[in-house]
Structures are given as structure tokens and as C-alpha cells.
């Protein structure tokens with residue numbers, strides 16, 4: 001807040017890089033790049049668009065000032081108050097501005113994020129707006145350019161914000177299939193759920209000079225590892241060195257570079273604009289071997305009947321107690337279930353790129369005499385096991401192993417069953433060097449188009465993007481005392497409440513329990529646990545899980561893959577769309 005904003009401060013501004021006092025107009029003429037040290041100041045979305053697109057070519061897509069507070073989130077301030085303040089402070093309806101325009105004469109659809117608006121966080125409205133922009137690109141057969149600036153998913157919208165990673169990713173998958181170019185331009189900062197989805201699963205990734213990008217933020221990694229971070233960690237040059245971006249571009253060259261790339265992607269020998277019907281794209285055939293051509297059948301009904309037939313509604317338990325049960329060391333792990341629920345498990349190892357992550361296990365197994373591919377996070381019961389398995393926190397190699405097994409399953413026509421139990425993806429230096437964000441992003445995108453049934457079960461902790469990387473599925477089940485959340489209660493409390501002891505409050509505010517997620521439609525069915533919880537009677541838990549898996553999987557086996565994929569996409573599309581229509585007051 002600028003309580004005192006005398007003329008002086010509007011005329012001059014201080015460079016965050018070298019502390020030079022700069023004449024505001026001169027700075028703006030220089031695209032907000034410090035003439036003394038080259039520091040790229042952050043840009044709001046409107047200014048960014050002015051710099052990038054051809055003058056007079058911008059046609060804004062309609063805003064979506066969603067006024068709904070989907071989970072009635074309250075920390076020290078109610079969420080609607082924060083939204084109102086962000087709107088007043090930026091003059092924007094949301095944290096993204098979308099439109100179509102030309103860049104160097106080449107048409108493109110653009111979505112530009114604005115970090116000033118609640119840290120550029122990805123909520124339902126932002127996800128919906130970017131998805132619509134991608135759909136517009138598909139309709140007009142033009143490339144999509146995304147300019148990212150975000151701290152990650154918007155925790156005030158709980159798991160619904162997490163779902164936006166899938167919603168936008170599947171829109172990007174649609175453009176891939178149609179042979180249309182997608183480009184993301186990383187600007188400072190791009191983190192969390194945005195980094196682990198549409199910022200990195202585009203065809204091309206450009207980093208603006210001075211941008212930092214990563215899945216886990218530096219503060220979190222320092223806290224977890226207790227070590228200082230390497231010089232230049234997560235900077236644009238770091239990303240280039242580790243093969244995660246195509247190029248690092250100075251702001252003054254950005255428009256020229258984009259223009260050259262868009263030119264290369266323009267349809268040959270005809271103007272870019274008019275829609276051209278296309279055939280089955282090669283990329284899809286290659287990726288989804290055996291998927292067959294897109295089938296256009298009438299929309300069919302949900303394949304597995306009632307949304308909730310998981311037995312009696314469980315007695316209400318405090319969210320924080322549920323978090324503790326979900327983390328109980330006696331709780332059955334993926335390998336326990338592979339022993340008790342499935343038969344003949346044959347484990348498959350390795351990502352074929354240089355690693356085998358012990359936090360993810362997978363392989364072929366039988367479920368009531370049907371072959372399936374099972375992939376799950378693996379924790380452990382003892383400290384030694386937990387350490388050996390990195391507490392179930394997957395590295396990029398783990399996500400890539402999962403990706404390999406998913407694709408193999410599709411080729412072999414095997415359904416995929418995932419068992420999700422992770423505090424989150426590995427927050428470490430090596431994980432970031434090896435492209436954690438892009439690895440998660442690719443899994444999410446691939447699951448949105450995988451032409452085989454996918455059934456996910458949240459068995460313990462469903463921790464943010466690391467969980468979603470295994471949970472974009474036709475049916476999502478959840479054990480009664482499991483939790484599924486966009487951020488850990490401790491992480492949320494550290495950001496939104498001044499003190500640590502607020503984790504129990506954060507757990508309640510995040511709506512991370514099975515009944516609440518069922519109500520929000522994030523989860524389709526609850527698998528009841530024996531009294532008092534799964535760890536007290538693993539045998540009975542396995543029995544119930546097996547029954548739930550069969551009840552949900554068998555109907556999916558009869559659905560043609562193309563219809564399955566379309567219904568899966570509709571499932572994830574509705575998290576944005578459901579909210580878009582509603583403009584009712586929040587409270």
C-alpha cells in the first residue's frame with residue numbers, strides 16, 4: 001500500500017538491482033529495464049501486452065470477475081476481502097489478462113499473468129480464462145502464447161485451484177493434438193502449480209532475462225535441506241544450463257523472438273488466419289499408440305453410477321486429526337496394497353534417462369484376474385524405510401518412471417490404477433536441476449489424453465502437484481481418512497497466519513478431507529475405513545479398497561478410449577466452468 005505517494009515517488013523510482021534512482025519516464029522508455037545494471041523490473045499484464053503485441057491489434061477476451069468463494073476460505077482476512085483489495089490495487093478483474101493480437105504480423109492468442117494480483121495465483125477464474133484463451137486459439141487455429149508470473153496455485157480456493165493445473169494442461173494437450181504451437185514465456189517469478197503445468201508443458205519455453213522458475217520455492221528448499229542454495233539457483237541461466245528452457249531472452253528482444261517463432265509455425269503458403277480443417281495429427285498418433293481416431297459419439301453418462309456410494313457418510317472428524325491419521329506410520333503403503341489387494345505384482349524400474357526413484361513404485365499386477373498397471377507413491381513404516389523412500393516424495397525420475405509406465409499401459413491396453421500417498425514432490429536442489437516442474441507438468445498433460453482407463457485412489461496424503469501428477473483420472477477415490485490438498489496445512493499456515501500453531505486452522509480452511517472434496521466434486525467416492533482407521537485393520541482396509549477398485553474399474557473397461565478421454569476432460573473442465581457461470585455474491 002502506498003499510503004504516501006508524493007509526486008517525487010511517481011517521477012522517480014529506485015532500481016531493485018543496483019539501487020540507482022531512475023527517472024520514471026526514462027525507465028519506461030527502456031521497457032522497465034534499468035539502463036545502469038540491466039535489471040528487468042516486473043511488469044503488470046497491461047504493460048506487458050503493450051510491449052509485446054503490434055499496436056492496435058489487441059482484442060481482449062471477456063473478463064471473468066468471479067465473485068464466488070468456493071470453499072469459504074478465511075485466514076486472518078476473508079478471501080473476498082483479499083480479492084476486492086487486489087482488484088482495487090490493480091484495476092484488473094483477475095490475475096490474468098487474455099486476448100488475441102498479432103506479434104510482428106502473426107496472429108496469436110495470449111494469456112498474460114499479473115503478479116500484483118494475489119501473487120499471480122492460479123485460481124478457478126484464472127484457470128478458466130487461460131483455458132478459454134487456449135480454446136480460442138484452437139478455434140481460430142492460431143498459436144497460444146502464455147506469459148507466466150505466479151507464486152503458484154491459489155490456496156484460498158483449496159483443491160479446486162489444484163484442479164486448474166489439469167484443466168489448463170488438457171487445453172494445451174488439445175492444441176498439441178491439433179498441431180498448433182504453444183509457447184510459454186517465463187517471467188519473474190514463476191513457481192509451484194503454474195511452473196508444474198502450463199508454464200512448462202508447452203512446445204517452447206522462453207525465459208525472460210532475470211526470471212526465476214521452479215517447482216519448490218527457494219525458502220522451502222532451504223528449510224527442508226537446511227543448506228544454502230547454489231549461486232544463481234533457479235535463475236534463467238540456471239534453467240538454460242539444465243536444459244529446461246529453449247532460450248533466455250532480454251526484454252527488448254522478446255517481441256522479435258516471438259515473432260520469428262510464430263512465423264515458423266504459420267501454416268505454409270496461406271495466410272495464418274482462416275481456419276483450416278486438419279487431419280489426425282501425428283503427435284497424437286505417436287503418443288497414444290493404439291488410441292485410434294477421435295470418435296465423435298453422443299455424450300454418454302458417467303460410467304460408474306452414483307457419485308457417492310462409498311457406504312455411510314463418515315462421522316465428522318476434525319480436519320487436523322484427519323491429517324494426522326493420513327500421516328500415521330502404520331498406515332498401509334502402496335507396496336502393502338500391492339501385496340494385499342493385487343496379485344502377481346511385477347515391479348518395473350527406471351525412467352530410462354538416468355534414474356530410478358524409490359519414492360514411486362510401479363509395475364504390472366492382476367486385480368481379480370485382470371491385468372492392470374499399478375503406479376503409486378511409496379512411503380514406509382519405519383524411519384529407515386521412510387528415509388530410503390524419501391518419505392514418498394518423488395523426484396523428477398519418479399515422475400518420469402510413472403510417465404513411462406502410463407504410456408506403456410496405454411500401448412498394451414492395460415488400465416492404470418494409481419495409489420497416491422505423498423507429502424508432495426521432492427523439494428530439493430537436484431530435483432529442481434532435473435526439471436521437477438516440467439516432469440510433473442508432462443504427467444498431468446499426458447494423463448488428460450491417455451487412451452486407457454485411469455483410476456486414482458488417494459490412500460494417505462495427497463500433497464499438491466506431486467499428488468496430481470498421479471491423480472488426473474476417470475474416477476478419483478479417496479480413503480475415508482486420507483487428505484488431498486493444494487498445500488500442506490503447515491505451509492499454508494506459514495504463509496497466511498503469522499504463527500506456526502495455525503496449521504490446524506489451515507487444515508480446516510483448506511477443505512482437504514474426503515467428505516469435503518466429495519462435495520466439491522474433486523473426489524468421486526469415499527472408501528470407508530474400518531474403525532478407527534486403516535492402520536488398525538489393514539486386512540479389512542484392503543478388502544474394502546479391492547471392492548471399490550473393482551466397482552469403479554469394471555464399468556470403465558467397456559468405454560471406448562476416445563470417449564473415455566473426452567469424459568475425463570469434461571470432468572476436469574468443469575472445475576473452471578462450474579464456477580464461471582456463477583456470479584452470486586460470496587457471503
Ligand SMILES: [Zn+2]
Pocket residue numbers: 015016017018019020034035036037038039
Ligand atoms: Zn539497476
